[in-house]
Amino acid sequence: MDLVSKTQDVTTVKEAFIPPAASQIRQRGLREELLEKALYNTISQQVDEEFNPGPPPAEFISTTREDFKVPGFQSVPPSPSKEHDYKSEQAISFWSENHEKVQRVTAVKTRDTPFKRNSLFSTPIGQRLDDPVL
Numbered sequence: 001m002d003l004v005s006k007t008q009d010v011t012t013v014k015e016a017f018i019p020p021a022a023s024q025i026r027q028r029g030l031r032e033e034l035l036e037k038a039l040y041n042t043i044s045q046q047v048d049e050e051f052n053p054g055p056p057p058a059e060f061i062s063t064t065r066e067d068f069k070v071p072g073f074q075s076v077p078p079s080p081s082k083e084h085d086y087k088s089e090q091a092i093s094f095w096s097e098n099h100e101k102v103q104r105v106t107a108v109k110t111r112d113t114p115f116k117r118n119s120l121f122s123t124p125i126g127q128r129l130d131d132p133v134l
Contacts, residue, residue: 090096 095102
């Protein structure tokens with residue numbers, strides 16, 4: 001007798017019992033199954049809409065229309081202080097006014113056009129003796 005051995009889980013009834021095979025005959029009609037699936041889908045959609053409502057409708061009102069379109073307001077643009085030629089003049093921006101304060105920018109040769117091409121990168125050092133930046 002082996003006292004350490006495990007007992008087997010198989011009994012005579014478990015060994016002899018064969019579960020019945022599923023019947024190949026349809027127990028419910030195809031239409032009934034489709035109607036049940038459709039009913040489950042509609043109910044699940046209704047429950048989902050009830051517990052997870054969509055976002056509220058967005059209000060598409062621009063700041064201009066909301067804040068600046070006051071009845072009776074007349075917009076009067078200021079008169080120019082001098083004549084400007086947009087084709088030949090350099091545009092004034094934050095960078096054009098503060099180009100001296102910006103770090104890692106190449107030397108500016110002309111004050112009116114600070115962002116034009118600069119040939120200092122490709123000019124040999126021997127030919128740049130007239131450069132006041134060095």
